[in-house]
Amino acid sequence: MKRFFLLTGLIVSSVAFGFLREYIFEHIxxxxxxxxxxxxxxxxxxxxxxxxxxxxxxxxxxAFLQLIxxxxxxxxxxxxxYLLLFGVSFLIFIGGMMFSSFSAVYLLMRQIxxxxxxxxxxxxxxxxxxxxxxxxxxxxx
Numbered sequence: 001m002k003r004f005f006l007l008t009g010l011i012v013s014s015v016a017f018g019f020l021r022e023y024i025f026e027h028i029x030x031x032x033x034x035x036x037x038x039x040x041x042x043x044x045x046x047x048x049x050x051x052x053x054x055x056x057x058x059x060x061x062x063a064f065l066q067l068i069x070x071x072x073x074x075x076x077x078x079x080x081x082y083l084l085l086f087g088v089s090f091l092i093f094i095g096g097m098m099f100s101s102f103s104a105v106y107l108l109m110r111q112i113x114x115x116x117x118x119x120x121x122x123x124x125x126x127x128x129x130x131x132x133x134x135x136x137x138x139x140x141x
Contacts, residue, residue, distance in 0.1 A: 006067055014060050014119045021053050021117060054116040058082045061122045065129060074129050081125070085116045 028042050028049075037043065058078065065074040089112045096105030115121065 003067060007064070010060055010064055010067070014057070014122065017053070017056060017060075018118060021049075024049065050113055050117060054082065054086070054113065057117055057119070057121065060119075061125065064122050065125060068126065069129055069133065074125070078121070078125060081121055082116055085112055089113050 025046065028046055031037055032042050032046075061082075062075045062078050065071075065078060089109045092105050092109050092112070093102070096102055096109075
């Protein structure tokens with residue numbers, strides 16, 4: 001029963017943080033687009049919040065997988081998935097700066113980082129881990 005309430009709390013938290021993130025970023029974007037961010041402070045705040053929400057969803061994803069599977073290997077895998085998302089986004093940034101411009105690669109970077117700041121990774125990893133556990137069980141028999 002305790003596990004059920006913890007999982008429910010994680011689901012509610014995941015959805016609530018998604019709405020909170022969207023609200024905050026929409027507000028910051030409206031400030032930036034209105035021209036009120038003359039010294040670029042809000043752009044920096046957006047990047048800090050991007051990292052913070054990604055870290056938050058990393059923790060939520062890890063908690064989900066730990067509650068369901070009780071395996072450290074899935075926590076490590078989750079960390080690697082997030083590192084991969086950050087790494088790919090960073091490489092796209094470097095490539096854009098070297099061969100084009102930041103604005104040319106911004107939308108792609110934003111999409112990749114949007115995945116890290118949402119429950120998408122949870123939605124992908126839970127079925128993957130369930131399949132992995134089922135295959136492990138079949139191989140043992």
